[in-house]
Amino acid sequence: MITVIPHGALFQVPFAALQKDAKSYFIEEHALCYAPSIHILKYTRRNLSRVCYAEQAALLAIVNPHPFVQSDLPPLTFIEENFENITEFYPHQDDTQEIIVLSGMDAQKHLIRQHVEHATVLLFATHGKAFNKQPQNSYLALAATVAEDGYLRPPDIADLNLHAELVILLACETANGEITGDGVNGLSRAFLVAGAASLLLSLWKVPETMSMEQIWQFHLHWRGRSPVSKVRALRKAQCQCLANNQDEVRAWAMFTLNGEL
Numbered sequence: 592m593i594t595v596i597p598h599g600a601l602f603q604v605p606f607a608a609l610q611k612d613a614k615s616y617f618i619e620e621h622a623l624c625y626a627p628s629i630h631i632l633k634y635t636r637r638n639l640s641r642v643c644y645a646e647q648a649a650l651l652a653i654v655n656p657h658p659f660v661q662s663d664l665p666p667l668t669f670i671e672e673n674f675e676n677i678t679e680f681y682p683h684q685d686d687t688q689e690i691i692v693l694s695g696m697d698a699q700k701h702l703i704r705q706h707v708e709h710a711t712v713l714l715f716a717t718h719g720k721a722f723n724k725q726p727q728n729s730y731l732a733l734a735a736t737v738a739e740d741g742y743l744r745p746p747d748i749a750d751l752n753l754h755a756e757l758v759i760l761l762a763c764e765t766a767n768g769e770i771t772g773d774g775v776n777g778l779s780r781a782f783l784v785a786g787a788a789s790l791l792l793s794l795w796k797v798p799e800t801m802s803m804e805q806i807w808q809f810h811l812h813w814r815g816r817s818p819v820s821k822v823r824a825l826r827k828a829q830c831q832c833l834a835n836n837q838d839e840v841r842a843w844a845m846f847t848l849n850g851e852l
Contacts, residue, residue, distance in 0.1 A: 592622040592822055592852065596629060602770055605794055607829055608844040616833065618844070622826040625849045627774020631783065635850040639788035642711055643754035648814070649689045650681045651710035656698030656717050656734040660741035664732055669799050670716045670761070676807055677714070680814040698734045700743060704751065713755045713787070719762030719778065726769040726777040731762060745781035753786030756851075757821060761802055766792035766847055779849060789821060789850030797845045805832050805846060822852045 595606050606625075607618035617623070626632050643649075655671035671694055682689045691706050693699075698717070707713060718732040727745050735741030760778065768777020779790055791809070793802070808828035812819055819827070825848050832843035 594624045594626055596626050599770060602775055605844040608840045618826055618829050622822045624822045624852055625847050630773060635788055638786050639851045641754050641786060642756045643709055648681055648711050649709055650712045651706050652692045652714040653698045654692055654694040654716045656732060657695055658735055659732050660735035664718045667716060667799050670803050673803060677810055680810040696734050699736060700733060700739050708752050708754060711756045714759040716761040719765050721764045721767035721777050723769050729768060729777045745778060748781035749784045751785040755787050757789050758782050758787040759791040761806055763793060763796040766794050789848060792847050792849060793845045795845055801842050820852050822848050
């Protein structure tokens, strides 16, 4: 396993897709984890120690919010219709709230705040946008209502009281933002400030079918019958997707794991 601490433009580089030779990729031999800086690792380790109910995973998922405030954002119908395949990896008990899925009009800021403190895994399956020059305007799209504008921005995220082992941002370009001396300022930093121990982020825009496939493969190895660490689960998922998409790096190398292993 290798921890990568990028600098400058290297934050945009998918190290998993670096080629050892013409026939093999870096990810085929090494599991990769990223950290914004050595200094930040101290905080992610602290965040990991604060995870609530670490022995019992609890999922809070925000899936296909609508209506979006921007009419040009298409609905994520495929993800919503197939999201049950992800929830199967989490405990199902009638007398507890270990799986909460907020979709459609329920995907609002105040409902997220209501449930987020008890989630060990927080997953956003929505549209996202990162801005390099004005990172505080970056957003994850939520349901737009009369009372709420439908944008979850870094200041909103930083105010969340997270106790999450992992935050999964199943949205476009969530690893991007303003590159600074101690990492990327934007959505990712806000989640670390809020208390996330690790983040699964995307480097570019990817069709929802490909994103969903890799997140399912990740869960299969992380929370399946023979569980491995998050970093090794992502490697296994990417290798499987690589095998199915030999000629298309963008189809399998989009996600990076940041923070704790």
